[in-house]
Amino acid sequence: MAALGTLDSANLNGGQKLAVKFFTVAIALFGAQVLFGMLAGIQYLNPDFLFGVLDFSVNRMLHINAMVVWLLFGFIGAVYWLLEDESGTPVAGLGLGNLMFWVFTLAVVVVVLVYLLVQVGPGELKSIWLINEGREYIEAPRWADIGIVVCVLIFFYNVAATFMKGRFTGIGGVLVLDLVALAGLYLAGMWYTPNISMDQHWWWWVIHLWVEATWEVLVGCLLAYGLVKTMGVRRRIVETWLYIEVALLFGSGILGLGHHYFWIGTPEYWLAIGGFFSALEPIPLVAMVVHAVFDAGHHKLKSSNNPALAWMIAQAFGNFFGAGVWGFMHTLPQINLYTHGTQWTASHGHLAFFGAYATIVIAFVYLAVQKWRGNVWMSGDMAGGWKWKWAIFLLHAGMIGMTMALLVTGYEQSQVERAIGGSSWIAYFEAQAHVWFVQGMNWRMVSGWMFATGFVLLAWDLMTIGKRETRPARSVEVPAAAMA
Amino acid sequence: MSETQTLWWASESFWKKMAVWITAGSAVVLIFLTFDTVNQITAGGKRVPPYSVINNRIDYVFDEKRNYQVPVIGPEEPLFGKVLNEAEAMALVSRGKLTTQAKNCMNCHTLLGNGAYYAPDLTKSWLDPMWGSKETREETMVAFLMDPTDKLHNTIGRRMPNLGITEEEARATVAFLKWMSAIDTNGFPGNFPTIDQSDPAPAPESVSAPTETPAL
Numbered sequence: 087m088a089a090l091g092t093l094d095s096a097n098l099n100g101g102q103k104l105a106v107k108f109f110t111v112a113i114a115l116f117g118a119q120v121l122f123g124m125l126a127g128i129q130y131l132n133p134d135f136l137f138g139v140l141d142f143s144v145n146r147m148l149h150i151n152a153m154v155v156w157l158l159f160g161f162i163g164a165v166y167w168l169l170e171d172e173s174g175t176p177v178a179g180l181g182l183g184n185l186m187f188w189v190f191t192l193a194v195v196v197v198v199l200v201y202l203l204v205q206v207g208p209g210e211l212k213s214i215w216l217i218n219e220g221r222e223y224i225e226a227p228r229w230a231d232i233g234i235v236v237c238v239l240i241f242f243y244n245v246a247a248t249f250m251k252g253r254f255t256g257i258g259g260v261l262v263l264d265l266v267a268l269a270g271l272y273l274a275g276m277w278y279t280p281n282i283s284m285d286q287h288w289w290w291w292v293i294h295l296w297v298e299a300t301w302e303v304l305v306g307c308l309l310a311y312g313l314v315k316t317m318g319v320r321r322r323i324v325e326t327w328l329y330i331e332v333a334l335l336f337g338s339g340i341l342g343l344g345h346h347y348f349w350i351g352t353p354e355y356w357l358a359i360g361g362f363f364s365a366l367e368p369i370p371l372v373a374m375v376v377h378a379v380f381d382a383g384h385h386k387l388k389s390s391n392n393p394a395l396a397w398m399i400a401q402a403f404g405n406f407f408g409a410g411v412w413g414f415m416h417t418l419p420q421i422n423l424y425t426h427g428t429q430w431t432a433s434h435g436h437l438a439f440f441g442a443y444a445t446i447v448i449a450f451v452y453l454a455v456q457k458w459r460g461n462v463w464m465s466g467d468m469a470g471g472w473k474w475k476w477a478i479f480l481l482h483a484g485m486i487g488m489t490m491a492l493l494v495t496g497y498e499q500s501q502v503e504r505a506i507g508g509s510s511w512i513a514y515f516e517a518q519a520h521v522w523f524v525q526g527m528n529w530r531m532v533s534g535w536m537f538a539t540g541f542v543l544l545a546w547d548l549m550t551i552g553k554r555e556t557r558p559a560r561s562v563e564v565p566a567a568a569m570a
Numbered sequence: 571m572s573e574t575q576t577l578w579w580a581s582e583s584f585w586k587k588m589a590v591w592i593t594a595g596s597a598v599v600l601i602f603l604t605f606d607t608v609n610q611i612t613a614g615g616k617r618v619p620p621y622s623v624i625n626n627r628i629d630y631v632f633d634e635k636r637n638y639q640v641p642v643i644g645p646e647e648p649l650f651g652k653v654l655n656e657a658e659a660m661a662l663v664s665r666g667k668l669t670t671q672a673k674n675c676m677n678c679h680t681l682l683g684n685g686a687y688y689a690p691d692l693t694k695s696w697l698d699p700m701w702g703s704k705e706t707r708e709e710t711m712v713a714f715l716m717d718p719t720d721k722l723h724n725t726i727g728r729r730m731p732n733l734g735i736t737e738e739e740a741r742a743t744v745a746f747l748k749w750m751s752a753i754d755t756n757g758f759p760g761n762f763p764t765i766d767q768s769d770p771a772p773a774p775e776s777v778s779a780p781t782e783t784p785a786l
């Protein structure tokens with residue numbers, strides 16, 4: 087085995103070797119997301135910037151698609167990361183998993199090139215099969231959809247077969263069932279209809295039931311594992327919490343879907359059902375904060391991996407504020423009538439995706455680099471320890487800055503465009519030209535630069551943290567009960 | 571924490587059962603509601619008009635009982651002067667919908683309030699007063715969609731790019747927008763000011779008042 091502090095894949099088990107491949111692509115795509123977000127942001131202030139070359143629609147599509155794919159790669163990586171540990175047996179069908187990684191990555195590259203170079207097609211079905219579907223977040227053309235489904239099936243086979251071969255822990259059981267739902271929901275977004283109401287009705291099944299139900303539960307599993315790993319929290323406590331979270335998340339999130347059925351042609355009963363159940367959605371998020379903070383406090387913040395623990399705590403709060411608080415603020419129909427489809431929504435979307443999902447993937451990448459370097463010390467006084475602290479600070483300061491700036495523009499837009507102007511063409515531009523709006527957009531860019539700097543620092547830190555570190559990781563006492 | 575006794579409401583097995591039952595219960599309710607919803611939002615259903623609605627005037631009028639604006643289907647006013655049967659209308663609207671997808675309109679605009687926030691919501695675009703008069707609206711829309719770059723309508727210089735939309739695609743897109751404006755959206759967007767679609771009053775004598783048309 088190589089010396090402590092050098093990257094060596096001999097330090098990893100089979101699933102983990104595959105996991106770090108997914109993580110590498112994930113972080114690269116995170117960089118692409120930031121780049122295209124910046125370009126789109128600049129166009130708000132300078133509409134002639136790249137006009138006719140890389141239009142706003144292209145930049146935005148790349149921005150949000152890079153996000154969806156890097157988070158999915160991060161999740162898949164995280165599951166491969168914990169799989170052998172959790173099941174107590176090597177990954178079943180790992181070769182197939184490896185093949186899947188290369189196919190998936192290649193497909194992503196081709197899709198991105200087509201987005202950049204072809205951009206749009208004629209108004210025919212073949213454009214939807216080959217270029218893009220023009221449906222937010224799941225723009226990937228149909229051929230890629232089918233490819234993704236095949237890849238996810240292979241992934242699912244790896245996970246389910248491994249747990250079946252080894253032991254099925256509580257985390258494993260929840261994970262497998264959740265993945266069935268997650269993959270199945272994707273199918274709801276895979277067909278064409280001329281009817282825009284029907285289209286959006288099923289589109290929300292994918293988007294909402296992913297981010298507010300199945301992804302949340304997946305993250306619950308990852309967090310449960312992470313807390314056991316970094317702090318030695320007892321498994322029975324963690325798994326009981328996990329069941330509580332599943333009950334509350336699905337109990338509120340499944341019918342909470344109705345908060346997207348207020349204005350798209352769907353029946354009036356959704357105003358009541360959607361408003362009521364989505365208003366309950368913050369409850370499990372509070373439970374998750376309590377759980378993480380309680381455990382961290384109980385173990386006196388003594389962890390084997392401080393950056394990972396910091397990002398997990400950030401997840402608990404980010405999820406609570408971004409999804410719970412920011413989501414709640416506009417989820418009742420009386421308010422949503424005015425905030426629907428404004429910068430308000432963008433404010434929430436940014437804080438929620440970053441707070442709930444980017445954070446947990448970053449935490450797992452920190453767990454991965456630690457072990458990749460031979461399970462090195464990552465607790466206090468690391469050499470170059472300022473980097474991860476500055477990265478987490480700048481990323482959060484940037485994200486909170488963007489969120490607040492968009493919130494101000496969102497309020498102004500709700501008032502001027504929606505409430506007063508009735509959302510006409512003229513009213514829209516009155517709101518866009520308003521001084522609050524323009525200032526908000528400027529502050530978003532300032533914060534965006536901060537965020538981008540934080541990203542560069544994060545990438546640098548992930549490549550260097552633990553390098554030439556000679557101390558082994560702090561051992562956390564994992565009580566016998568935790569392993570059972 | 572004591573290992574020996576766990577209160578029933580804090581026990582793992584209790585919450586495991588709760589997780590299963592609550593999830594299953596919610597899913598069943600959702601599926602039940604979905605059958606009804608899909609039924610109501612099928613084109614020609616209770617909430618979403620048949621495609622042939624593009625043969626008629628569509629308006630968006632305040633309804634006392636529901637306390638917000640609702641779409642109102644008016645007298646026959648065929649799009650581009652041609653009455654279509656349901657199958658023809660569906661083919662036309664579908665072509666427009668495909669155009670909106672292939673040209674990625676939703677990554678600049680919102681439709682039914684969903685999409686991107688860089689350009690105006692298109693839910694009721696068909697009824698927007700900016701199109702001028704109802705007589706010239708159709709052709710103005712087609713011309714705009716085919717070549718929007720030199721037609722700026724705002725003070726901040728934000729233009730729509732040329733997306734290579736053909737005349738046929740533009741006409742189909744206008745059909746799609748007209749059809750979409752007849753969907754019952756529970757009053758979203760609220761207080762939308764609509765284009766004047768009343769029939770011109772019989773001309774008073776010979777002096778014809780100059781009609782005011784915003785420059786397009």
Ligand code: HEM
Pocket residue numbers: 222297298345346364365367368405408409410412413414415416417418422425426427428431434435436438439442443683684685
């Ligand atoms: C981590 C979880 C969540 C994520 C990642 C998330 C993300 C998003 C995003 C990206 C959108 C915009 C979708 C679009 O482009 O049209 C959105 C919309 C919305 N979200 Fe969330 N969300 C989360 C949780 C929640 C929760 C818990 C609530 C309510 C309590 C909520 C309430 C809403 C509402 C009402 C909308 C519709 C906004 C509109 O009308 O324009 N979200 N969410």
Ligand code: HEM
Pocket residue numbers: 119120123124125126127146149150153431432433435436439440444530531533534535537538685686687688
């Ligand atoms: C440098 C940092 C970033 C900048 C400048 C930026 C900028 C933008 C812009 C201009 C849009 C289009 C909004 C519109 O349609 O008007 C957007 C959308 C979006 N961005 Fe970002 N972004 C950044 C980082 C992020 C990050 C880190 C995430 C999440 C992890 C994220 C998630 C999203 C989402 C979910 C949307 C769609 C929102 C919606 O439809 O409501 N962005 N971003």
Ligand SMILES: [Fe+2]
Pocket residue numbers: 294298342343345346
């Ligand atoms: Fe939602």
